Amino acid sequence: xxxxxxxxxxxxxxRKLADAICDKVGAQYxxxxxxxxxxxxxxxxxxxxxxxxxxxxxxxxxxxLSGKKVFIFGTAGYNNTKEYFxxxxxxxxxxxxxxxxxxxxxxCQGKVSDTMKAKIKDMKPEIFxxxxxxxxxxxxHPDENDINGLLAEIERVNL
Numbered sequence: 001x002x003x004x005x006x007x008x009x010x011x012x013x014x015r016k017l018a019d020a021i022c023d024k025v026g027a028q029y030x031x032x033x034x035x036x037x038x039x040x041x042x043x044x045x046x047x048x049x050x051x052x053x054x055x056x057x058x059x060x061x062x063x064x065l066s067g068k069k070v071f072i073f074g075t076a077g078y079n080n081t082k083e084y085f086x087x088x089x090x091x092x093x094x095x096x097x098x099x100x101x102x103x104x105x106x107x108c109q110g111k112v113s114d115t116m117k118a119k120i121k122d123m124k125p126e127i128f129x130x131x132x133x134x135x136x137x138x139x140x141h142p143d144e145n146d147i148n149g150l151l152a153e154i155e156r157v158n159l
Contacts, residue, residue, distance in 0.1 A: 003159070004029040004037035007046030008058050013075035013110025013142055014046045020147045021046075021073070024154055033061035042069045042103075042159050045092075048110065049076035053091040062092070068100045071159060073150060075110030075142060078134035104157035108146035111138045 005027045009015035021044050022030035029037045037043060045062060047054035054062075054074065062070075072092055076085065085107035093102055112135050121128040142150075 001028045001036075001040045003027040003042045003044070004040035005044040005046065006031070006033050006037045006058075006061055007044075008032065008048060008055055009046070010048050011111055011113045014048050014073075016142050017073055017075065017106075017108075017147065017150055018044070018046050020151060021071075021154065024151050025159060033057055035064075037061075038064055038066075040068070042071070044071045044073065044159075046072075047074045047092065049074055049088050049107075052088050054095075058092075059095050062095045063097065065097060066099045069103045069159065070096055070100050071103055071154065071157065072096075072105040074107045076107060077110060077112035077116070077138050078131050080109040080134065080137065080141075103159060104153055106150045106153045108149065109138050109141040111141060 003025045005018050005021050007014050007018040009018070018030060021027065029040065043065060045058060047058040072089060074088065076088055089105045089107055093105070096102055117135055
C-alpha cells in the first residue's frame, strides 16, 4: 500500500482535510487509526488539537509507525496563528519515532463543538470572553483556502 490517511475527528474538521488528502493522493486507506494503515509507505496522520497536541488514539498510532514517510495535519479551534499551530505540530512531531521521516505538516483552524464552547463558558467564563470572537471565526473553518493550503503543502513535499 502506497498511501494511508489516518485521522481522528470530533466535529468533522479534520475529516474534511483527510477527505481532501485522500482524493489528492489516491489513498488506499482513509479512516480511523488501524493496523492496516501501518503497511503504507506514506502515512498522513490527522488530529484535532487537544491540550496543545493530538489525542491518545493518534499518539498510540504514531508510536507504532516505523520506516514511513509521515505527513502530519490537524485542526485547532481557536488562536488562528502560525505560532500557535507550530507549537501544536511540534508537540506531535516529537511523538513520531526516529525511524520515520516527517516530510511535512499542516494545521488550520476549525470549528469548536457547541458542547466544548458551553464547557469553556461554564468552567472558565473569563477565558471564554477572551476567545469568543476567535471561536466564532472558527465556525467557517476549514474553508476552501485552508484546504487549498493543505493541498499545496502536499504538492510541495511531492507525495
